[in-house]
């Protein structure tokens with residue numbers, strides 16, 4: 001099946017982090033997911049959770065990943081937030097997809113933000 005999505009770039013920065021070619025401050029790793037601190041944090045806690053598999057974005061992951069990878073990945077997202085102590089105050093989980101979503105790194109990742117009141121979900125939207 002063709003999806004119209006770009007091919008996976010084996011040398012994107014998160015692929016290199018997964019291979020250990022670039023350092024990262026890891027907070028969690030298991031069979032399906034790795035989590036590490038964002039290099040340019042936008043909140044007191046800002047962690048990225050990525051699948052080990054080669055998926056460009058949520059569109060790619062939701063299309064091609066196995067049920068076990070999808071379940072394992074999303075369980076890890078919740079587990080990482082719990083382990084970081086974010087559940088009591090609350091947190092935000094966010095993924096950017098493609099140019100209009102503002103995605104910069106073409107390996108699917110979920111941002112976890114916490115540690116302060118995060119404000120509006122999408123800047124610039126009135127109402």
Ligand code: AMP
Nearest residue numbers: 013024037038039040096102103104105
């Ligand atoms: P996105 O715009 O959703 O693709 O977000 C990419 C995120 O990756 C940004 O928040 C960057 O600060 C972060 N980032 C880029 N390079 C690294 C790196 N080497 N280690 C950790 N985070 C990174």
